[in-house]
Amino acid sequence: MTINLDFDGTVVSHDFPKIGKDIGAVPVLKKLVNQGHKLILFTMRSDRESLGETGDDTIKDVKGRFLGEALEWFEHNGIPLYGVQTDPNQHKWTTSPKSYAPLMIDDSSLGCPLKSDPDISKRPFVDWDKVEELLIIQGVLKVEEAA
Numbered sequence: 001m002t003i004n005l006d007f008d009g010t011v012v013s014h015d016f017p018k019i020g021k022d023i024g025a026v027p028v029l030k031k032l033v034n035q036g037h038k039l040i041l042f043t044m045r046s047d048r049e050s051l052g053e054t055g056d057d058t059i060k061d062v063k064g065r066f067l068g069e070a071l072e073w074f075e076h077n078g079i080p081l082y083g084v085q086t087d088p089n090q091h092k093w094t095t096s097p098k099s100y101a102p103l104m105i106d107d108s109s110l111g112c113p114l115k116s117d118p119d120i121s122k123r124p125f126v127d128w129d130k131v132e133e134l135l136i137i138q139g140v141l142k143v144e145e146a147a
Contacts, residue, residue: 001037001038001101001102001103001140002037002038002039002040002082002087002100002101002102002103003032003037003038003039003040003101003102003103003104003105003140004040004042004099004101004103004104004105004106005029005039005040005041005042005104005105005106006042006043006104006105006106006107006108007041007043007045007070007073008020008043008044008045008107009107009108009121009124009125009126010025010105010106010107010125010126011023011025011029011073011126012025012073013120013121013123013125014121014122014123014125015121016045016066017062017064017066019069019070019073020120020121020125021120021121023120023125023126023128024128024129025126025128026077026079027128028128028131028132028135028141029077029079030077030078030079031132031141031144032135032140032141033079033080035141035142037140038082038083039079039080039081039082040081040082040083040084040085040086040087040099040101041070041071041074041081041083041084041085042085042099042101042104042106043067043070043085045066045067045069045070046066046067047064047065047066047067047068048062048063048064048066049063067084071084083099085099086099087099087100087101103140105126105131107124107125107126112126112131113126113127113130113131113134114126114127115127115130
């Protein structure tokens with residue numbers, strides 16, 4: 001199964017433009033990949049090469065490798081991505097720019113389990129223990145037997 005995956009607030013805590021803190025996504029993402037699922041990073045992050053007004057005070061007059069740093073996070077954590085912003089094969093059957101995936105994990109999705117911890121982030125973020133439970137219930141993730 002292909003899974004679209006947000007970054008800030010989903011894979012790490014909210015701390016844009018910096019990379020947020022660990023919120024427990026790594027072990028679950030590794031299980032998904034190890035069981036043959038394909039992850040597509042589907043994020044608002046992009047590399048910003050010039051300064052200028054953005055209309056958002058949190059990122060006003062900043063530039064940086066915001067998407068590049070997210071990609072490095074995945075590489076550093078040993079989590080291969082199938083695609084970034086789009087399914088690399090969808091051009092064969094659609095001209096839509098929207099990334100196709102039967103499943104989306106995103107902190108802004110209605111019903112996505114969230115938790116709060118002011119020591120980690122001012123904003124709620126994905127509760128990966130509950131996401132893992134849901135993935136098992138839905139049959140997306142198989143329970144790994146103890147060795």
